[in-house]
Amino acid sequence: xxxxxxxxxxxxxxxxxxxxxxxxxxxxxxxxxxxxxxxxxxxxxxxxxxxxxxxxxxxxxxxxxxxxxxxxxxxxxxxxxxxxxxxxxxxxxxxxxxxxxxxxxxxxxxxxxxxx
Amino acid sequence: xxxxxxxxxxxxxxxxxxxxxxxxxxxxxxxxxxxxxxxxxxxxxxxxxxxxxxxxxxxxxxxxxxxxxxxxxxxxxxxxxxxxxxxxxxxxxxxxxxxxxxxxxxxxxxxx
Numbered sequence: 001x002x003x004x005x006x007x008x009x010x011x012x013x014x015x016x017x018x019x020x021x022x023x024x025x026x027x028x029x030x031x032x033x034x035x036x037x038x039x040x041x042x043x044x045x046x047x048x049x050x051x052x053x054x055x056x057x058x059x060x061x062x063x064x065x066x067x068x069x070x071x072x073x074x075x076x077x078x079x080x081x082x083x084x085x086x087x088x089x090x091x092x093x094x095x096x097x098x099x100x101x102x103x104x105x106x107x108x109x110x111x112x113x114x115x116x
Numbered sequence: 117x118x119x120x121x122x123x124x125x126x127x128x129x130x131x132x133x134x135x136x137x138x139x140x141x142x143x144x145x146x147x148x149x150x151x152x153x154x155x156x157x158x159x160x161x162x163x164x165x166x167x168x169x170x171x172x173x174x175x176x177x178x179x180x181x182x183x184x185x186x187x188x189x190x191x192x193x194x195x196x197x198x199x200x201x202x203x204x205x206x207x208x209x210x211x212x213x214x215x216x217x218x219x220x221x222x223x224x225x226x227x228x
Contacts, residue, residue, distance in 0.1 A: 043218045092160050101214040103148050107159035
């Protein structure tokens with residue numbers, strides 16, 4: 001089956017640093033990747049949709065300059081949390097599909113981000 | 117617009133008992149419906165999906181769900197719970213553009 005790898009699985013860093021999270025599709029080319037945020041005991045909230053080679057589409061309320069998304073190749077998308085603060089601590093999950101509108105989405109294992 | 121309501125944030129059953137997790141959806145277009153399972157600190161694993169065709173969908177690990185258009189429901193069931201089924205379960209509906217709308221999740225606890 002389709003495999004999506006997310007790295008790192010866990011990161012702890014000081015307030016003010018920037019953190020990059022990678023999402024890779026290992027055995028298929030992902031035209032579209034999604035980034036979600038999940039707070040404890042809550043559902044997944046879509047942050048943005050990225051299509052290879054174009055700018056990401058952010059959901060309302062998500063700061064574009066805070067959460068930088070790059071989807072430069074068909075197998076890699078990155079999410080960079082810039083100048084992270086404790087309120088950015090969360091579980092971030094990516095998913096990927098072969099083409100826009102395709103289902104199901106294939107999810108990575110998530111990244112637990114803790115900002116001290 | 118699409119939305120999902122999962123009734124019951126927590127469900128507890130004894131091992132061997134029937135599992136029933138409820139999901140109702142709202143969709144302005146014929147829906148694609150999904151159930152995902154999430155174990156602690158992990159991503160989501162697809163249990164089953166409904167797109168078109170047969171309304172009773174069988175998934176992995178003995179789970180199944182039935183699409184009932186008249187009730188706008190897609191409840192998840194398993195005849196006999198196993199300890200390993202303890203996890204968080206999410207129901208989701210997708211838009212034509214592929215975006216997923218998730219319910220709030222149901223935590224399933226299985227007692228020995």
